[in-house]
Amino acid sequence: METVHVGLEGREYDIHIGPGLLAKSGALIGPMLARKQVCVVTDENVAALHLETLREGLAADGIAMEALVLPAGESTKSWAYLEQTVEWLLAQRVERKDVVVALGGGVIGDLTGFAAAVLRRGVGFLQIPTSLLAQVDSSVGGKTGINSPLGKNLVGAFHQPRLVLADIDVLGTLTPRDFLAGYGEVVKYGMLGDANFFEWLEAQGPALATGDEEARIAAVKRSCEMKAEIVVRDETEQGDRALLNLGHTFCHALEAATGYGDRLLHGEGVAVGCALAFELSMRLGLCAQEAPSRVREHLRAMGMKVDLKDIEGELPDADGLLDLMGQDKKVVDGQLRFILAHGIGEAFVTADVPRDMVRQLLVEELSRR
Numbered sequence: 353m354e355t356v357h358v359g360l361e362g363r364e365y366d367i368h369i370g371p372g373l374l375a376k377s378g379a380l381i382g383p384m385l386a387r388k389q390v391c392v393v394t395d396e397n398v399a400a401l402h403l404e405t406l407r408e409g410l411a412a413d414g415i416a417m418e419a420l421v422l423p424a425g426e427s428t429k430s431w432a433y434l435e436q437t438v439e440w441l442l443a444q445r446v447e448r449k450d451v452v453v454a455l456g457g458g459v460i461g462d463l464t465g466f467a468a469a470v471l472r473r474g475v476g477f478l479q480i481p482t483s484l485l486a487q488v489d490s491s492v493g494g495k496t497g498i499n500s501p502l503g504k505n506l507v508g509a510f511h512q513p514r515l516v517l518a519d520i521d522v523l524g525t526l527t528p529r530d531f532l533a534g535y536g537e538v539v540k541y542g543m544l545g546d547a548n549f550f551e552w553l554e555a556q557g558p559a560l561a562t563g564d565e566e567a568r569i570a571a572v573k574r575s576c577e578m579k580a581e582i583v584v585r586d587e588t589e590q591g592d593r594a595l596l597n598l599g600h601t602f603c604h605a606l607e608a609a610t611g612y613g614d615r616l617l618h619g620e621g622v623a624v625g626c627a628l629a630f631e632l633s634m635r636l637g638l639c640a641q642e643a644p645s646r647v648r649e650h651l652r653a654m655g656m657k658v659d660l661k662d663i664e665g666e667l668p669d670a671d672g673l674l675d676l677m678g679q680d681k682k683v684v685d686g687q688l689r690f691i692l693a694h695g696i697g698e699a700f701v702t703a704d705v706p707r708d709m710v711r712q713l714l715v716e717e718l719s720r721r
Contacts, residue, residue: 354569356576358492359584363512367492367576369569373519374405374480378413381478384514386449389416393437393464394455395424398482401525406455406480418444422460426612429459429498431507437467441475451476451514457483458490458618462508465496469511478515483526484534485619487518488541488575489596493583499612503679504604510588518576520568531561532656533619536599536626538571539654541578543626543647544598547697549574550650557654594701598691599625605676606660609668620657627651627658632713633692636705643695660717667721670714674707 353370368380381390390410394403399421410417420440422428441452452475454464461479468477479491497508523531535557542550553560559567579596586593603621610616616624630644651658660667668676677688687703690710694700 354573356573356580358512358580360512360587363494365513365515367516367518367580369487369518369520369572369576371519371521371565373517374402374522375409375412377406377409377480377517378411378415380517381410381451381453381515382413382415384476384478385415385451386447388414389418390451390453391441391444391446392417392419392453392455393422393460393467394419395422395428395457395460397424398456398460402455402482402522406453422463424459426459426499426607426618429463431498434463434467434498437463438471441467441471446471446475448472448475451478453478453480454491454513455480455482457481457486461486461491462496462505463498465494465511465513466498466508469496469509474511476514477511478517479513480517480519482519482522484523484531484572485537486534487523487572488534489537489579491516491518492576492579493593493596494587503676504607504612506679512587518572520565520572523568524563528561528655529617532654533617535560535654536619536621536623536656538575539650540596540598540622540626541575543630543693543696544595544691544699545578545582545697546574547695549578550696554650554653557650561654591701594689595691595699598693598699599623599627599629601625601677601688601690602628604679605673606663606667608676608679609673610663610665615665616657616663623651623656624658624660624662628713628717629691630693632690632705632710633694635709635713636692639693639695639698643693646696659720660714661721667718670711670718673714674711677710 356367452468454461481487481491494512500506599622602625633639689703
């Protein structure tokens with residue numbers, strides 16, 4: 353088992369990464385419990401695959417478990433399911449010293465974390481992420497929340513977990529598409545701040561996709577290390593943490609345009625968004641032409657969505673996408689901020705991006721559909 357420490361003063365926690373952690377959950381979670389019981393929130397797909405394994409792992413250390421099983425999918429990150437979750441936790445008589453468990457991908461982690469943040473003005477929670485995307489991104493750093501019809505993640509709170517258990521074994525139950533969607537967030541870390549990691553992924557990406565355990569542990573660990581370093585510097589996204597949103601300004605607009613559904617998974621949108629961000633960087637003279645070409649080449653080699661033409665169905669025109677981008681959380685004083693790059697591993701945040709340049713890029717990309 354590998355461990356990454358998130359050293360937020362007063363809110364420190366560990367991310368454990370390795371195989372078989374669900375079966376060892378009781379031993380890992382038990383020391384932080386005031387009483388031998390936990391409430392677990394999960395979704396239908398994850399429950400069918402992993403809930404009993406978790407129950408048995410907890411029971412091995414005498415920990416009782418109650419579970420709320422919600423529908424799977426992005427639409428669960430809503431006011432309606434937040435209310436259901438909070439009321440269920442209250443009905444279970446969860447106390448401030450108790451710990452709520454999020455067992456699932458990013459949707460369940462975000463929703464459960466937000467419920468824990470507002471329940472009794474804040475109870476502890478821990479993350480057991482079951483998707484690659486959640487293991488390397490959404491389970492770490494304390495961002496919790498739900499979506500609004502006006503945009504993604506516009507309602508929420510910063511609420512750090514007490515522990516993260518990233519069981520590598522559960523990745524073997526993902527569909528190839530879901531795994532690659534998570535890979536979109538993995539490769540993002542190389543693009544934004546570690547050129548050597550990006551180069552390693554160019555070589556090891558196929559092994560990751562086909563199930564190499566050692567490579568998967570290494571990729572999840574490095575991704576978590578990079579996120580932890582940034583979160584410790586900037587917990588509430590006043591500066592550096594915005595770098596983690598490389599590709600997300602485009603991505604969130606595309607997710608809104610496609611209805612947060614199966615047409616475009618979040619990690620797929622991140623991959624397309626990163627390709628667009630590097631293309632925009634090149635057009636602004638910030639990076640060499642080779643950088644966006646290399647990004648696209650690697651994403652294509654992994655079998656991922658890369659361009660707007662890879663997204664099925666209708667999309668808004670360039671002005672419609674720009675309007676959706678205007679709802680992004682990174683807007684400051686009405687000015688949209690972008691994460692651009694001087695090269696692979698050299699991302700930075702800027703508001704100095706001409707709207708006409710973004711619009712022209714979108715017009716050209718849409719014309720190729």
